[in-house]
Amino acid sequence: MRISALAERTGVPLATVKYYLREGLLQPGILTGATQARYTEDHVHRLQVIKALTSAAGLPLQKVKVILGLIDDPGGDLFSALGQAVASLPPYRSDSEPEYPRARALLERIGQIYDPGYAATAQLEHALEATEEAGMGMTDERLQVYAQQIRGIAEFDLQRMEGSELSPIEYAVLGTALYEPVILAMRRLAHQDIAAKRLGPPG
Amino acid sequence: MRISALAERTGVPLATVKYYLREGLLQPGILTGATQARYTEDHVHRLQVIKALTSAAGLPLQKVKVILGLIDDPGGDLFSALGQAVASLPPYRSDSEPEYPRARALLERIGQIYDPGYAATAQLEHALEATEEAGMGMTDERLQVYAQQIRGIAEFDLQRMEGSELSPIEYAVLGTALYEPVILAMRRLAHQDIAAKRLGPPG
């Protein structure tokens, strides 16, 4: 298909498709002449993934580019590629402290590996720090409850990863980035539901 | 304290404090003369909240302003003020469709109120839509597992709300915005933990 058809199929404006090509997020089409190129279903899929990552997950294009790069070429070590891919998801933490005491305490309490090299460890530390700074520190009890429920979700996620037809990187990144908004929306709705049933509906 | 002390105490650059004053996120200090004003611990707290909402939760200042406004003056109806406050958290959905079929199906299946007027309903719909568009649609089974675990978290949250010393709005907004990054980081770390224990550590 031609570039205009690609734009129409995906709902992405033509000028934006060109922009993504310029930025290297989208592979160029196959040139069929000096001023014509053909695009495939792969391009459609790629654009859908970009759309999902930018608009649904809210990632900046720079990060999307990194992730797409890892999907295309995970390199040798799957485990570290997974880590890198997930590390390029927000929130971004460029620092790498030697120690993250809040995260460490929590992870040790719940019996999980504490590794300051994981990007998510820094994310957790800073998230916990932010709750404290705002005067909303989380009690041990709360963290325990959260950890247990979240573990339930994560275990399910990993079970399902093995049977997926997508590449593990793609599955992991998209599953992390795209399911997170679902989780948050569900929590908010559960709050509303419980509050409505308890406090009575708005009126 | 003077403005420079305020900046130092909170770690926010002086120019930025002035900027927040300009933008109306921070109340002006009490003038003690034509070129002097005093700031209080309330200003410190306010700045900490702004910092938490912008840097940890990643909110744009505009939204922070709305939330601070609701904290300061929730108006008459607590339930709708809570809804409004949470609605001003990302992801932002300006549309208000009459129907959100994916969200509706899910909520009915798990026995929760379906109300297209809740902002989170639109968020859920779009999040689910994005998973489908990227070829990562969630199965009923997965949604069921997620819903159950999340419900556990939300029920705990609501229990604890009643005994809080903060205003309900402040508790709800900060609890939503600040605990979300914690939840996401914990899920990512749980993934890493399970993967490491199953696939073997990086090496």
Add this chain to the structure above:
DNA sequence: AGTATTGGATACCAACACTATCCAATACAA
């Protein structure tokens, strides 16, 4: 008396994600 700091105003800045315009070459339709 002299230095430092203040509130307040204004100007400037870079990053981000597009959007628009222009071009000559070419595809395609009549």
Add this chain to the structure above:
DNA sequence: TTGTATTGGATAGTGTTGGTATCCAATACT
């Protein structure tokens, strides 16, 4: 064949966001 539409490619411009930086005269503090 003639004319219109579309293409790849380049370049320039846009609006928003979240600040920084600079300047000022007035005023604190020492």
